[in-house]
Amino acid sequence: MPRKSITSYDVAKAAGVSQSAVSRAFSPGASISKPTREHILKVAGEMGYQPNAIARSMSTARKDIHQKSGMVGVIVTRLEDPFFAQTIAEFSRGIQAQGWQMLLFTVDTEAEVDTALNTLMQYKIDGAIVLSAILSDQMARACNTQGIPVMLYNRSAEGLNASSVEIDNHEGGRMAADILLEAGHTRIAFVGGEEGDATSTRRQTGFEERLAEAGRQIFRHETGDYTFDSGREAALRLFARKDRPDAVFCASDVMALGVLHAARNELGLRIPEDFSLVGFDDIPSAGWAGHALTTIRQPVRRMIKDAVDNLVESMESPALPPRIRRFEGRLIIRNTVRQVGSSSP
Amino acid sequence: MPRKSITSYDVAKAAGVSQSAVSRAFSPGASISKPTREHILKVAGEMGYQPNAIARSMSTARKDIHQKSGMVGVIVTRLEDPFFAQTIAEFSRGIQAQGWQMLLFTVDTEAEVDTALNTLMQYKIDGAIVLSAILSDQMARACNTQGIPVMLYNRSAEGLNASSVEIDNHEGGRMAADILLEAGHTRIAFVGGEEGDATSTRRQTGFEERLAEAGRQIFRHETGDYTFDSGREAALRLFARKDRPDAVFCASDVMALGVLHAARNELGLRIPEDFSLVGFDDIPSAGWAGHALTTIRQPVRRMIKDAVDNLVESMESPALPPRIRRFEGRLIIRNTVRQVGSSSP
DNA sequence: ACATTTAGTGCATGCGCATTCAATATTCAT
DNA sequence: ATGAATATTGAATGCGCATGCACTAAATGT
Structure with missing residues (x-):
């Protein structure tokens, strides 16, 4: 009762x-x-x-000042993905540390982001974080009008009047190409995200650019959806043919691990003896002894701290202009790329 | 502006x-x-x-009826853990599907749960979900008084006037012992969670009970903290001595994977030839080809659906009594337990 | 055709708090 | 000690919405 x-x-x-x-x-x-x-x-x-935080929020709604709720809306896809899980965990801690609460909304497709943000705005969030997705111009403008700062994480906010924090995907792609070229590979495959995926596209562009500088191009291109299984299936397709690649670059570690497990345990291939493999992100499991995946690391901690700090600043000083920030990735050399000088398979 | x-x-x-x-x-x-x-x-x-959802919430605060905010508070630890990531992802979808929003609070220790819940209650959440942790009697009573139903997930709410959904840990422990005994193992180690961890203790008790029925007991006991690294370190300790175990049961898949990687790739051991390994949970990566971890599966989907449905019911009919639900796990046989009849190492 | 129900609408009010304003109490400077 | 500045306090108000109430218009029954 x-x-x-x-x-x-x-x-x-x-x-x-x-x-x-x-x-x-x-x-x-x-x-x-x-x-x-x-x-x-x-x-x-x-x-x-x-x-009562709700009542408190009500009474602070004065004049033309936006009412403050103490909540930050966070929109995320694929929370079960280790990369996002880690990201959300960090965001949650960061947001709480600054005295805010996190209103979490999960979406399945990028198209739902606008709707989600709309719903969250009904709760008078003081700010929003959108992970790996982009909002419409219209929505960005709506947030702007309402004085709600938006932080795009893992996407660029260029031309959107929002802030963003992301890795330099283009340069990351170049790094991956770099090490593969250095190892002397010639038949280099790429496993990317779905057609039109901004992140994957950037990584691919940088990758191809560097390849081109060495007079090469992508040997084969497979499309995945950032899941382990999609990586696995890509591997199955890649190695089903006669003309096999001698190296594979995946747009994410999860997909790379899919390739790794499929290759080693379903196809009986050796890595890096039979082919080299490079991932992207450096999720925790990439470093596990049995994986030892060579990959491009994102400085997640720093990026998230930066994102949270910036968002908090914007929430506290609504006049602040948006800021677009790009971080540099770092090549983490482990054991999935063959050493220079080894003989070609 | x-x-x-x-x-x-x-x-x-x-x-x-x-x-x-x-x-x-x-x-x-x-x-x-x-x-x-x-x-x-x-x-x-x-x-x-x-x-304005906030204002709407204000005005529904009438009489002695608790004000409805449309928000469900969720308290979680170790969100970066694949098991919790998957859990939260499911909860988020489930909660949204029923028209509620999710206010997420991350805590680092179980002691913070009360405080966290208190904070969330200031936001007038309509219900709460607490993952893998327990609240104090006092807090449970406070929620009760305020008419806020609480759902404990992965813990029993016995004696707490709250609902709960969990796996049958005791029986799960028995299943693990079962298959290990069946394979003829005699020096069986257990890697559990920290001292006093309820989940780990239950799994251990069931495990020991079944062992005892066969006239055996735990050969060695290691303590971890549910992280990959703690599993890895446990393995290092277990196999550093002369008298090595011939089987290891871990209270979670993540720790089991730590054992697996350390054993295979740092210690040069073979699984299941040198020792058998059983995990608990059946997280996605347990099934990866290179792991093929034999484990006890939790019917996560069903459990979460049940938890959400029950919580929603309680939120809609505050008079409903709490309900304690225990699900049965299922042994998933893969390749980390040696076949019956193989010779003992 | 008239009484009675029903649907649709506006007015007024209150949810719990922060805040402005005016009133009082206290302190300080000389 | 005495006026001025300062610190505390309470009364009154409004945030945006849902809803009880009173009232009118439409619908139904006889």
């Missing part, structure tokens, strides 16, 4: 003060004497009173 | 009706004529009006 919860009036009555006093007791920096505050806090504690 | 957002009054004026009419237009089942509703919806659409 749910009972009405305790309000500031109840506390005020019990403490023999006005409701205003109670409100002030719970507002850091408010004009109230120390003894009064302590007394109220004591009484409130005994009664188990907690200020 | 943030502008005041559009309110129902603005729409009312534009549509030539009262604010009440606008409110009714957006409330399914409210008393309003079809033409009026359609006209209002049209005008509202043109103006970009969206009802």
Whole structure:
């Protein structure tokens, strides 16, 4: 039998003060004497009173200032993916550390982002983070109008009047090509994301650019969807033919691991003896001893700290202009690329 | 420059009706004529009006009925763990599918759960889900008083006046012992969670019980913290001595994979030739070809659907009594336990 | 045709809090 | 000690919406 919860009036009555006093007791920096505050806090504690964040949000909706809810909306796809899991975990900690709450919305396709953001905006979020997806011009403008800063993570916000934090995908692609070329590979395959996927496309472009500089081009191109299985299937297709690649670059570690497991344990191939493999992201499992995947590392911690800090700044000073930030990846050499000088298979 | 957002009054004026009419237009089942509703919806659409969920929540706080916010609080630890990532992903979809939003709170230790729940309650969540942790009696009672149903996932709510959904850990432990005994193992090690961890303890108890029935006991006991590295380190310790185990049961797949990688790739051991390995959970990567980990599967999908459905019911009918539900795990036989009849190492 | 129900609408109110304003208490400077 | 500046306090108000209530228009019954 749910009972009405305790309000500031109840506390005020019990403490023999006005409701205003109670409100002030719970507002850091408010004009109230120390003894009064302590007394109220004591009484409130005994009664188990907690200020109602919803009501607080209501009453801060004044003039033309956007009402503050203390919540940050986060929109994410494929949360089960290790890369996003890690990302969300970091975001959650970062957001909480700054005193905000995280309203999480999962979408299955990029097309749902606008709707999701709309829903979250009904909850008067103070800011939004969109992972690996982009919003429409229109939606970005709507957020702008409402004074809600938007942070795109893992995508560029160019031309959108939003902030963004991402890895330099183009340069990352170049790095991958670099090490594969250096190892002397000639039949280099690429496993990317779905047609039109911005991240994959950038990685591919950088990869091809570097290849071209060496007078080469992608030997074969397979399309996946960033899942392990899609990597596995790509491998099955790649090695089913007579003319096999001697190296594979995957647009993500998860897909690379799919290739790795399929190759070693289903096709009986050796890595790097039979072909070299390079991933992207450096998720935790890429470093597991049995994988030892050579990959391009994203400085996730730093990127997320930067994203959170920037978003918080924008939430606190709505006038701040958006900022687009690109981080450099780093090649992590492990054991899936053959050493220079080894003989070609 | 943030502008005041559009309110129902603005729409009312534009549509030539009262604010009440606008409110009714957006409330399914409210008393309003079809033409009026359609006209209002049209005008509202043109103006970009969206009802303010915060204000809506405020005004539904009536009488002694708890105010509804449309938000479900979710408290989680170790979101980066594949098991939890998958769990949260499912919960998120389930909660959204039923029209609720998810307010996510990450904690680092079980001790923070009470505080976290308290914070979430300030946001007037309509219900709470706590993953792999337990709340204090006191907190449970507080939720009860406020009419907030609590769902414990991966923990039993026995004696707590809360609902819970979990796997039968005891029986799961027995299953693991079963297959290991059947394979003829005699020096069986256990890698569990930290001292006092309820889940690990239950799995261990069931495991030992079955072992005892066969006149055996745990050969060696190692303690981990459910991370890959802790599994790896446990393996290093287990196989550093002369008297090595011939089988290892880990309280989680992640730790089992730590053991597997360390054994195969750092210690040069073969699985299952040198020792058998059994995990728990059946996370996606357990099934990867190169792992092929024999494990106890949790019917995650079903469990989460059950948890969400039950919580939603409780949120909609506050009088409903809590319900404790235990699911049965299933042994998934893959390739990390030696076949019966093979010779002992 | 008239009484009675029903549907549709607007007005007024309150949810719990922060905040402005005016009133009072306290402190400080001289 | 005494006026001025400052610190505390309470009363009153509004945030945006849902809803009880009163009232009118339409629909139904006899």
